[in-house]
Amino acid sequence: MSDRPLYSVKMRASRDGAHISGAERIVAGKAAPETAAALVRRAMAHPKGTPDSISLKVVETSGILHIPALPVSTEVAATPEDGLAVAESLLRKAGIARASEIVAMLKGSRPMRGAMLVDADSLVRLEPDHERGVRATCMDAAGAQGRLPPTAKNHYAEAIVLASKVAAAPGIVAEICISDDPDYVTGYVASPGIGYRRITRMKEPGDPHGGRIFICRGISSSPDETIRFLEETPVLVEGATPLSGVGDSCWRDSIDSELKTMRGRGLWRSTRVLGGLPGTVASLAGRNVAVLSSNGYLGLAEDARVRRAAADAAMQYGAGTAGARLTTGTFPIHAELEERLAEFFGAEAALSFATGYMANVGAISAIAGKGDLILSDELNHASIIDGCRLSGADVSVYRHCDMGDLRGKLSQAGGYRRRLVVSDGVFSMDGDLAPLPELIALCREYGAISYIDDAHAVGVVGHGGRGLAEHFGCDRADITIGTLSKSLGSEGGFVCASRRVIDYLVNRSRPFIFSTAPSPTAVAAAIAALQILEDEPWRVGKLRGNVEFFTASLARRGIPAGTDSAIVPLILGDEKIAAEASARLMERNFMIPAIRYPTVPMGAARLRVAVSAAHGRDMLAAAAEAIADVLAAMR
Ligand code: WAQ
Ligand code: MG
Numbered sequence: 001m002s003d004r005p006l007y008s009v010k011m012r013a014s015r016d017g018a019h020i021s022g023a024e025r026i027v028a029g030k031a032a033p034e035t036a037a038a039l040v041r042r043a044m045a046h047p048k049g050t051p052d053s054i055s056l057k058v059v060e061t062s063g064i065l066h067i068p069a070l071p072v073s074t075e076v077a078a079t080p081e082d083g084l085a086v087a088e089s090l091l092r093k094a095g096i097a098r099a100s101e102i103v104a105m106l107k108g109s110r111p112m113r114g115a116m117l118v119d120a121d122s123l124v125r126l127e128p129d130h131e132r133g134v135r136a137t138c139m140d141a142a143g144a145q146g147r148l149p150p151t152a153k154n155h156y157a158e159a160i161v162l163a164s165k166v167a168a169a170p171g172i173v174a175e176i177c178i179s180d181d182p183d184y185v186t187g188y189v190a191s192p193g194i195g196y197r198r199i200t201r202m203k204e205p206g207d208p209h210g211g212r213i214f215i216c217r218g219i220s221s222s223p224d225e226t227i228r229f230l231e232e233t234p235v236l237v238e239g240a241t242p243l244s245g246v247g248d249s250c251w252r253d254s255i256d257s258e259l260k261t262m263r264g265r266g267l268w269r270s271t272r273v274l275g276g277l278p279g280t281v282a283s284l285a286g287r288n289v290a291v292l293s294s295n296g297y298l299g300l301a302e303d304a305r306v307r308r309a310a311a312d313a314a315m316q317y318g319a320g321t322a323g324a325r326l327t328t329g330t331f332p333i334h335a336e337l338e339e340r341l342a343e344f345f346g347a348e349a350a351l352s353f354a355t356g357y358m359a360n361v362g363a364i365s366a367i368a369g370k371g372d373l374i375l376s377d378e379l380n381h382a383s384i385i386d387g388c389r390l391s392g393a394d395v396s397v398y399r400h401c402d403m404g405d406l407r408g409k410l411s412q413a414g415g416y417r418r419r420l421v422v423s424d425g426v427f428s429m430d431g432d433l434a435p436l437p438e439l440i441a442l443c444r445e446y447g448a449i450s451y452i453d454d455a456h457a458v459g460v461v462g463h464g465g466r467g468l469a470e471h472f473g474c475d476r477a478d479i480t481i482g483t484l485s486k487s488l489g490s491e492g493g494f495v496c497a498s499r500r501v502i503d504y505l506v507n508r509s510r511p512f513i514f515s516t517a518p519s520p521t522a523v524a525a526a527i528a529a530l531q532i533l534e535d536e537p538w539r540v541g542k543l544r545g546n547v548e549f550f551t552a553s554l555a556r557r558g559i560p561a562g563t564d565s566a567i568v569p570l571i572l573g574d575e576k577i578a579a580e581a582s583a584r585l586m587e588r589n590f591m592i593p594a595i596r597y598p599t600v601p602m603g604a605a606r607l608r609v610a611v612s613a614a615h616g617r618d619m620l621a622a623a624a625e626a627i628a629d630v631l632a633a634m635r
Contacts, residue, residue: 006145007032008061008138008234013043013051019113021046023158025149026140026234032058038148045151061234066142067168069160069240071195076256078264080185083202087176087189090199094174094191096120096215106176106211115212117227119220120173126216126223134214134227139165142236155184156198157240163190164237169229171219178202180210200257266576267596277302278489280614282591289589290619292609297566298459298539299614300489300529310490313524321517326506329517337523338494340530345466346476347496351505352526354518356455356483357383359493361390362511363479364422366504367449368393372418375409375448377401377434379427382599384453388422400427403438410446419448425468425480426456429600429608431567433461437474450477459487460566465533465540488533490525492518543613546620550611553624559631568609569595570627577634578605584630590623 009032010024021043027035036056043054075090077083084103091099101123109116114133117126127134141161150157159177166175167190174191179202187202187210203209219226262268274291275283278301282291300306313333323329334352341350353359364387368374372393376384379400388395396413399405406421413419421443423434434452443450454467462470465487469476479501484492495505505512533539547566554561554568561568572578578594585592585607596605607627611620 005029005060005062006064006234008057008059009035009039010057010059010137011036011039011043011054013046013054015049015052020048020051021153023149023153024137024140025144026061026064026138026236027145031145035149038151042149042151042153061138064234064236065168066236066238067164069141069164069196069237070167070190070192072160072198073195074198074200074256076260077199077201078257078260080201080203083187083199086199087187087202090189090194090197091174091176091215094189094194096174098123102176102213102215106178106213109211109213111180111209112211115175115177115214117214117216117223120215120217122220124220126220127227133212134230136162136166136214136230138232139235139237141240142238153181155179155181155186159188160196160240161237163188163196164240165235166190166214166230167192168235169214169226171216171223171226172214173217174215175212176215177212178210180208182206182208266579280612280616280619284591287589289586289591290623291591292611292615292623293591293593294610294612295456295486296489296614297487297543297610297612298465298489298529298533299612300459300487300532302614303489303529303532305532306489306525306528309528310521310525313520317520317524319521320519323517324513324515325517326513331517331520331523333520333523333527334517337527337530340527341482341494342496344530344534345480345482345496346469347480347498349497349499349502351495351502351509351512352484352518352523353493353495353512354515354522355491356481356485356493357386358511358515359481359483359495360384360453361387362509363481363495363505364388364420364451365390365392365511366509367391367451367479367501368418368420371416372420373413373416375406375413375419375421377423377427379430380422380424381428381453381455384422384424393420401432401435403435403442406439407442410442410448413446419446420451421448422451423453424456425452425454426461426565426567428456428567429595429606430569431456431563431565433457433468433471433564436468436472436477440475440477443478449479451479451481452477453481455481455483455486455493456565456567458482459533459540460543461564463540464537484522484526484529488526488529490529491522492526539613543611546613546615546617547611549617550609550615550620550624553621554627557624557628559624559628566611568611570607570609570631571604572606572631573603575602575605578607581607581630581634584634585626588626588630590626592623592627 006026008026012022013020025035075086077086088099088103112133114135117134139161176189178187185201188198190196321329338350360383368391370392374388374393374395376397378397396409440450457467459465480496482494484490551561575596582594592607595608
């Protein structure tokens with residue numbers, strides 16, 4: 001058979017006389033047998049049940065009308081009430097004054113096979129059979145003729161074809177539709193003027209009631225022509241999403257509604273574009289703001305020597321490495337950086353990663369696997385949590401810094417190949433320290449591996465900025481993670497451990513193996529910053545002095561604040577209050593972010609100040625004053 005003529009293939013399935021499903025296509029003759037078979041398969045697999053009767057009708061069609069698809073847009077509705085209100089206002093926009101009565105008619109209708117045909121002004125029903133309604137049939141998406149029908153109903157793709165045909169019918173001014181599928185809550189209002197407007201929630205999930213109303217004008221005395229067009233004129237809709245394509249209708253709604261929920265709860269976040277060098281002052285939309293939230297604790301990202309080293313490295317080694325570390329991506333500076341890190345932190349060996357996040361995910365997921373147990377502090381950073389999840393090991397979460405709880409869990413954890421105790425060194429949202437000596441002692445007692453993430457401790461904690469071990473004057477953990485991205489002012493993460501563990505990571509850590517090697521600029525900047533930290537340990541002392549000055553300034557204004565690091569949390573509780581306080585501080589040109597769920601638990605939202613050695617005392621004093629004012633005004 002040739003491509004012409006086209007055939008209409010219709011399937012209708014029922015059980016005990018009750019309708020189960022129906023579908024139709026318009027296809028080339030040679031595609032008709034396959035299409036018929038596919039529609040039968042679809043009917044037999046219908047979630048509503050197996051039909052006892054399937055009728056198929058294959059009819060040659062001629063005089064096919066080609067019409068354009070209505071333009072599609074989506075209205076997000078959070079609740080059915082919302083959705084019905086949106087539908088009403090869209091109908092009004094389409095010129096229908098009695099919109100609310102029409103919505104009420106639809107909600108009150110009994111189940112029908114077809115649609116009501118209702119006069120827009122008198123609300124009189126014009127279809128001859130009120131039980132059945134008018135059925136729009138003989139239509140398909142143009143361009144779908146060569147393709148098999150999908151195995152399941154694609155609500156959107158079928159509805160846009162139907163609505164486009166209906167909108168083209170003589171006398172039709174609008175349509176409203178709610179699906180009768182219990183789990184399909186998206187409906188629409190359509191009209192030639194406003195297009196196809198999807199409404200993401202028209203009913204509660206599980207509700208099996210739906211319906212359609214075709215709204216018309218000027219055909220009360222002779223609706224036959226319109227009904228004939230709807231039921232009999234073959235139409236191909238141009239530019240509709242192909243029936244076999246999933247389109248984005250399956251997932252766009254769920255994304256929209258999640259975003260809306262986040263907005264409603266005060267959890268919406270977006271990026272902010274800052275001008276100037278990283279540091280204590282940034283330009284934001286044309287004004288200068290004081291930055292009290294940077295991780296650049298020592299002001300090295302903006303240090304001219306560090307920047308120069310990065311620039312020189314780009315000229316000497318290239319902008320990127322164009323290879324993974326195990327292939328072509330290891331340059332002399334990678335080896336140099338790792339030697340220097342090991343030396344500075346007093347470890348046998350070190351391995352660098354492109355980010356601190358990757359260092360945690362890459363080390364934890366390599367060290368622990370199925371058959372192992374990870375014991376993890378409840379306030380550990382997201383990168384640790386993600387590493388634990390990715391590892392496939394059993395995970396047991398112990399109470400924050402509670403060594404009694406950790407001991408209890410270790411003592412009950414027999415039968416594992418490896419046991420790994422993981423903790424932030426400095427807790428990133430609270431600024432407190434893990435009790436490293438006790439943690440290491442417990443690990444030794446129970447034969448567990450100790451693992452500390454010193455990301456916020458490097459350059460901050462310990463006399464020379466060497467982290468928790470230096471601070472406590474104790475051994476370092478078996479595995480210590482650090483970052484190049486915070487006080488060292490560059491970018492990247494690293495692991496310090498024994499040679500054996502580092503060799504293991506090189507062979508086992510997938511983020512290490514399958515990532516491009518860190519760029520020469522980042523590596524060279526880190527080396528230069530490490531040199532500065534070694535040569536100028538007074539920077540760490542200056543940072544400590546600034547932190548003490550700032551917390552004392554707050555205390556003088558009646559705000560208790562303490563920290564063991566450079567992170568000063570001001571816990572406010574409610575997410576919206578924290579967001580509001582942050583916004584008011586921004587109005588006064590202080591950038592202090594509100595930290596909210598999921599970064600911290602729900603109800604523990606806070607302002608998080610990060611102090612830097614680069615801050616001037618006057619700026620810190622002014623910030624303390626602004627914080628006190630804002631909090632007092634909001635109380
Ligand atoms: N002609 C007229 N009315 C019909 C037809 C038809 N061919 N098919 C169904 N109806 C009526 C009938 O009363 C149904 O109860 C009601 O419409 C709903 O039909 O963009 O799935 O097939 O994601 O359940 C909208 C897609 C999906 C929204 C609508 O309708 C989107 C849907 P259903
Ligand atoms: Mg349905």
